[in-house]
Structure formats: structure tokens, C-alpha cells
Amino acid sequence: MAIEVRIPTILRTYTDGAKQVEGTGxxxxxxxxxxxxxxxxxxxxxxxxxSLRRFVNVYLNDEDVRFLDGLQTTVKDGDTVTVLPAVAxxxx
Amino acid sequence: MLTITxxxxxxxxxxxxxxHPDEACGILAGPAGTDRPTRFIPMTNAARSPTFYEFDSTxxxxxxxxMDNQDEEPVVIYHSHTATEAYPSRxxxxxxxxxxxxxxxxxxxxxxxxxxxxxxxxxGEVTEEPxxxxx
Numbered sequence: 748m749a750i751e752v753r754i755p756t757i758l759r760t761y762t763d764g765a766k767q768v769e770g771t772g773x774x775x776x777x778x779x780x781x782x783x784x785x786x787x788x789x790x791x792x793x794x795x796x797x798s799l800r801r802f803v804n805v806y807l808n809d810e811d812v813r814f815l816d817g818l819q820t821t822v823k824d825g826d827t828v829t830v831l832p833a834v835a836x837x838x839x
Numbered sequence: 840m841l842t843i844t845x846x847x848x849x850x851x852x853x854x855x856x857x858x859h860p861d862e863a864c865g866i867l868a869g870p871a872g873t874d875r876p877t878r879f880i881p882m883t884n885a886a887r888s889p890t891f892y893e894f895d896s897t898x899x900x901x902x903x904x905x906m907d908n909q910d911e912e913p914v915v916i917y918h919s920h921t922a923t924e925a926y927p928s929r930x931x932x933x934x935x936x937x938x939x940x941x942x943x944x945x946x947x948x949x950x951x952x953x954x955x956x957x958x959x960x961x962x963g964e965v966t967e968e969p970x971x972x973x974x
Contacts, residue, residue, distance in 0.1 A: 757936045802934055804896045809904075811896045831903055832936030834882075837862055837891035838920040839930045 750778055750822050753829040761789040775805065776818040778828065793830065794818070802833040841915070841941045841957040842971045843867070843876055850879045851945060852953045855919035858884070859947040864892040866940075867915035868906050876914040876941075891930070892918045915957075917943035925954035927965050935960035941968070 749769045754762050762768050768786065772778035783790040793803055798818065805812045806829040812820045822828065847867055855863040864884050867876035880902055885895040906912060916937060920928075925946035927935075935942060938961040946954040959966045 755936070757938065802936075804899065806896075806900050809900060811900070813896070829900065831896075831899060833893060833896065833934070834864070834866075834899060834916060834936070835886075835891070835893035836918060836931035836934045837886070837888065837928065838923045839890055839928045 749824060751827045752778070752782065753827065755831055757832055758789065758792055758830065761786045761792070772822060774816075774818065775807070775812060775820045775822055775828065778822055779818075802835055804831045804833050805829070806831070840969050840971060841943070842874075842973060843915070845972050845974055847876055847879055848955060848970075848972055850881075851917050851943065852955060854881045855945040855947050855953065858919070860889045860921045861887055862889065862892040862919050862921060863945075864894065864916075864918040866902070866913045866917065868902075868909075868911040869914035871910050871912045874914060878911070889921050913937055913940050915943050916940045917945065919945040919947055921946070922948050924948070925956045927958055927960060932960055932963060932965055938962075 752768050752770055754766055754768060759766060770778045770781040772781050779790050779793055793800060799805060807815060807820055808827055862884055865881040868878040868880055869876045883895045883898055884892045886893045925944040942958045942960050944956050957968050957970050959968060
């Protein structure tokens with residue numbers, strides 16, 4: 748079972764420069780834990796205190812998982828998960 | 840150094856003026872590896888705020904996918920400050936996540952003059968760079 752995971756530039760330090768990696772799991776949470784085994788430190792960049800970080804966008808195919816089930820979103824073989832850092836800022 | 844056409848610069852400034860007093864935001868895409876902005880892509884500010892901006896996540900996905908399909912990358916990421924100077928705030932620096940991009944800041948705090956400045960932001964460090972306008 749393989750799920751393709753697209754990694755943004757800023758997180759490629761964890762994947763040895765790879766922009767695409769593969770993982771397994773039945774939920775997004777499991778998938779991220781699986782990736783953590785091979786790419787240590789990646790999980791902490793995506794998850795804080797048990798939930799997806801505020802300024803990290805994760806998409807299952809073309810949907811933001813915040814509109815699905817967040818970390819509990821079901822994933823399956825053939826899916827593509829894309830990570831994009833949010834683009835945000837402001838005068839404050 | 841940011842090299843940008845007058846037309847693209849003017850489009851950014853017009854966008855910032857249009858959305859004032861809310862912050863305007865968007866990108867200039869360009870062919871990957873060329874560092875040359877060619878395509879103006881204004882983005883919705885999902886925060887719709889005079890002091891904060893955030894790309895709508897679904898729109899961002901669509902735009903990033905489109906760029907990927909066309910072998911482009913975000914050469915410039917721009918946004919406006921509407922009451923303060925065109926310099927990256929602590930928030931801007933903390934959230935900057937595209938180390939290869941030129942971060943353009945525009946200020947619309949003065950109704951007659953628009954400040955337009957460019958920066959590199961990487962590893963929490965800001966470096967201002969000169970802007971060269973070409974025709």
C-alpha cells in the first residue's frame with residue numbers, strides 16, 4: 748500500500764532533498780507516523796500538541812484535510828497527500 | 840536583486856491600492872530556475888484584515904499545482920502594509936516559508952506615494968535587496 752506524499756521545499760531537509768516520498772497508513776495521522784520512522788523530525792513540523800499546525804496546509808488529493816477529518820482523514824493506496832506551508836503574514 | 844517589469848510592479852501596486860485598507864497579497868510566478876517573474880497572480884486574502892494576510896488554502900493549492908504543471912515557481916510573494924512601512928514585520932519573518940522567493944512589501948499608508956521594496960527572508964533573517972525595473 749503506497750501513498751504518495753509531496754514535500755515542500757522547506758521540509759526537504761528531512762527527506763534528504765526528496766520532493767516526493769511514499770508512506771503507508773489508514774489515516775493521515777498513521778501516515779505521518781510512518782513517515783517519521785524514515786524521516787525523523789518531519790512529524791513535529793506538521794503536528795503540534797496532537798493537531799495539525801495552524802500554518803501548514805495538508806491536502807488529500809485536492810482537498811484541504813481541514814475540510815475533511817483533519818488528522819483522522821482516511822487515506823488509501825493511490826492517494827496523494829500534499830503539504831504546503833501556508834503563505835501568511837502581515838503588519839501584525 | 841529583484842528584476843521586475845514595470846507592468847508587473849504596477850499591477851502589484853494597483854492591487855494594494857484596490858484592497859486598501861485591507862492587506863493585499865499574491866505572487867508573481869516565473870519559469871522555474873530563472874528568477875524572472877512573468878505572471879501576476881493576485882490571491883484572496885482569506886483573513887481580509889488591515890493587519891494580517893493569509894492565502895486561501897484551496898486557492899493556494901490550485902495555484903501551486905498550476906505552477907507545477909507549467910514548470911513555474913513562486914518568484915515573488917507580495918503583500919501590502921496599510922498603515923506601517925514596507926518592511927517585513929516579526930510575523931512576516933516568522934511565517935516566511937519559501938526561502939527561494941523574493942518577498943515584496945508594498946505600503947499604502949500614504950495615499951499619494953506607494954512604497955515598494957523587496958527582501959530575501961531565510962532562516963529568520965531579512966536582507967533587503969535592490970529592485971530593478973525593466974520595460
